[in-house]
Amino acid sequence: MKRAVLFDLDGVLVDSRSAQLATLAGFATSALGRRVTVADLPAHAASTPRQRVMADLGLQGEINEDRWDAATATATLSCQVFQYVRETLTALRAFGVATGVITLRSRRRLPWLLPPDILALVDTVVCYEDATPKPAPDGLLLALDQLGVAPSEAVFVGDLETDVHAARAAGVIAVGAGWGFAGPEALAQAGADVVLPHSLDITAALLLLVGIGQRSEEAKRS
Known part of the structure; x- marks a missing residue:
């Protein structure tokens, strides 16, 4: 039975909070013709749709x-992938677990955040132009269709309430990435099935959620 782990990009695979805020401030400075600093941005600007931030x-x-x-x-x-990413993607591939990324970033901007060696470890990527954005489940379902994996055999790791809603609508296990933008409490309130407060031991947790870790432990005891 084929299984999959899907990931959001910003805040989950890539530490991009500072870059997102800098992008908003830099664009606003250029568009408005006045200096706009990160401190001038509205509260929660990093997790708010850019159009709304600009309107504010x-x-x-x-x-x-x-x-x-x-x-x-x-x-x-200045963006860097989180330390766990390469090890986790490599381990999932070694256990035969398919992987995918579902992001609001456009495809042309994807290489600006993920280096080629990381992209090579991902089996499919669904970008903004490929499907209706989250919280709609379309992107997740498209990725699973491309991977040939049923929703019941998949996990989605996201860091925003919209990620949790998309996962639940798609029928996959919703894992909250507590190290990302929204934080553990907001993800739990949104209805995440599991909330990981930090990325330590994420590989073992994901393998367990897709049933691989349990089989490995049983094999050791037999």
Whole structure:
């Protein structure tokens, strides 16, 4: 029986909170013609849709994607994948567990955050232009269809309430990444099946959730 672990990108695989805030401030500075610092951004700006943040700052109308690209490309130069990522993706592959990433990032911006060696460990990626964004389950279901995995055999790791809602709507196990943007309490309140407060031992936890860890322990005892 084939199994899968799906991941959100920002805040889960990539430590991008500072970069997200810097992108918002840099874009706002360019678009509004005045200096906007991270401190000037609305509360919870990193986990709020960008259009709403810009509206709160006084910018009306559509976001200029060329300006957004420039701000994003500069800010994401400081991004790093979390330490657990390479080890966990490698272990999942070794146990035959398929992996996928579902992100609100566009496909052209994906390589700005994930280096080639990490992308090579992921079996499928669903980006903003591929499916209706979360909290709709469409992206998760598309990834599972591409992987040939039933929702009942899958786990989705996300760090926002919308990730939890998408997982539950798709019928997969919702795992809250407490080290990400929303925090453990918000994820628990959103209805996550499991909340991991930090990324320590995440590999063992994910293997257990997809039934691999249990089989391994049984094999050791037999």
